[in-house]
Amino acid sequence: MRSVRDIPFFANIPILVRAALNAPVKNGEVVNDYRLRRAAPTIRFLAERGAKVVLISHLGEQGTETLSPVARALEKIVPGTSFFGETVGERARAAVRDLPPRNVLVLENLRRDKGERTNDRAFARELAALADVFVQDSFDTCHRAHASIVGVPELLPSYAGLLLEEEVHELSRALAPKRPALAVIGGAKFGTKEPVLMRLLQTYDHVFVGGALANDFLKAAGQPVGKSLVSTADSSHVKKLLVNPKLVIPVDSLVIPASAVGTPNARARARIASPGGVWSDEVILDHGPGTSALLSSLAEKAKTILWNGPLGKYEDGLTDATDAFAQAVAASNAHSIVGGGDTIAAIEKLGLLSRFSFVSTGGGAMLDFLAKGMLPGIEALDNSPFTR
Numbered sequence: 001m002r003s004v005r006d007i008p009f010f011a012n013i014p015i016l017v018r019a020a021l022n023a024p025v026k027n028g029e030v031v032n033d034y035r036l037r038r039a040a041p042t043i044r045f046l047a048e049r050g051a052k053v054v055l056i057s058h059l060g061e062q063g064t065e066t067l068s069p070v071a072r073a074l075e076k077i078v079p080g081t082s083f084f085g086e087t088v089g090e091r092a093r094a095a096v097r098d099l100p101p102r103n104v105l106v107l108e109n110l111r112r113d114k115g116e117r118t119n120d121r122a123f124a125r126e127l128a129a130l131a132d133v134f135v136q137d138s139f140d141t142c143h144r145a146h147a148s149i150v151g152v153p154e155l156l157p158s159y160a161g162l163l164l165e166e167e168v169h170e171l172s173r174a175l176a177p178k179r180p181a182l183a184v185i186g187g188a189k190f191g192t193k194e195p196v197l198m199r200l201l202q203t204y205d206h207v208f209v210g211g212a213l214a215n216d217f218l219k220a221a222g223q224p225v226g227k228s229l230v231s232t233a234d235s236s237h238v239k240k241l242l243v244n245p246k247l248v249i250p251v252d253s254l255v256i257p258a259s260a261v262g263t264p265n266a267r268a269r270a271r272i273a274s275p276g277g278v279w280s281d282e283v284i285l286d287h288g289p290g291t292s293a294l295l296s297s298l299a300e301k302a303k304t305i306l307w308n309g310p311l312g313k314y315e316d317g318l319t320d321a322t323d324a325f326a327q328a329v330a331a332s333n334a335h336s337i338v339g340g341g342d343t344i345a346a347i348e349k350l351g352l353l354s355r356f357s358f359v360s361t362g363g364g365a366m367l368d369f370l371a372k373g374m375l376p377g378i379e380a381l382d383n384s385p386f387t388r
Contacts, residue, residue: 001378012052017042017056018134020141032348033077038361039074058116081103087108087109110147115147116148117144119151123151124147127148177204178304180302214249217238218253224276226281251275256269272290286320309363310343310346338356
């Protein structure tokens with residue numbers, strides 16, 4: 001990839017940056033500015049060299065959200081940031097023309113135009129008309145074939161931002177880990193995790209499957225899982241991975257009656273179930289202390305630890321196993337790489353984020369890169385006709 005450092009001219013040049021500004025917003029205010037802080041180095045790099053920095057990003061899933069509160073929060077991190085409530089068109093182009101050098105303009109949510117998700121060629125041309133140079137710095141969306149990810153690099157000289165460079169460097173390093181190496185993959189949906197599990201089992205000494213994903217493996221191993229969430233995936237694929245001696249599954253589970261899920265006293269009715277000890281009317285919501293002890297032991301010996309996805313139903317407050325593993329990784333001497341929104345939120349809540357060697361901004365993008373070693377957005381930079 002050509003780096004943002006390779007851009008030949010900056011002064012008074014409008015530079016379009018696809019940034020990761022998808023910060024959580026509640027009641028019109030950003031409640032966690034972590035993503036904005038990670039986006040800031042590339043923005044500052046360009047602004048300090050005299051460029052007109054034009055930021056585009058998505059926010060949320062509905063396509064109705066506004067980036068206005070994000071721009072306000074970013075201005076506290078990068079002074080000179082303003083917001084314009086349109087994404088493309090003559091008025092957006094005029095706003096870019098009027099932008100003073102060394103200033104930053106945040107345009108409206110890309111997903112307000114359906115052409116973003118469909119990679120509409122006309123929408124990509126409208127985006128490209130805003131600037132003379134394109135910088136891709138949104139690693140977290142590089143696994144999607146959207147207009148701002150794969151369409152714009154066909155139309156403008158394109159470069160990788162500082163954050164994207166760092167992500168690719170660190171995750172490439174994770175594909176050739178120092179041994180012994182431990183990988184922990186949580187979450188759910190076996191179908192989306194199978195490719196990365198297959199790749200990691202080739203290079204890591206231990207690969208632990210956690211969260212609801214573990215239920216598929218417990219069931220395939222012949223253990224009862226009660227009414228726990230399981231995938232509809234072909235069980236033969238799960239069993240093929242299960243026989244790999246490097247694969248590690250939970251040795252105990254925190255369970256509650258299915259009827260208690262979502263009730264105020266749910267946690268009070270929880271118990272620890274040993275292998276084979278989950279009752280037919282129970283639901284697995286977290287791993288037990290035996291599993292946490294096993295993971296802590298593996299982390300203590302590891303030289304590389306890769307982690308993506310919480311280990312319990314984190315969104316419902318089942319955080320014991322996730323918190324215990326975060327503390328074990330922080331206490332280890334391993335090179336640690338972590339990704340996934342809920343995972344990062346858990347680590348940040350414990351005040352341990354600085355104890356991890358690298359924190360990826362990507363969840364799905366991180367898993368796809370680890371599985372394939374390439375993403376559509378990165379490939380688009382490599383294949384841009386302006387890089388040849």
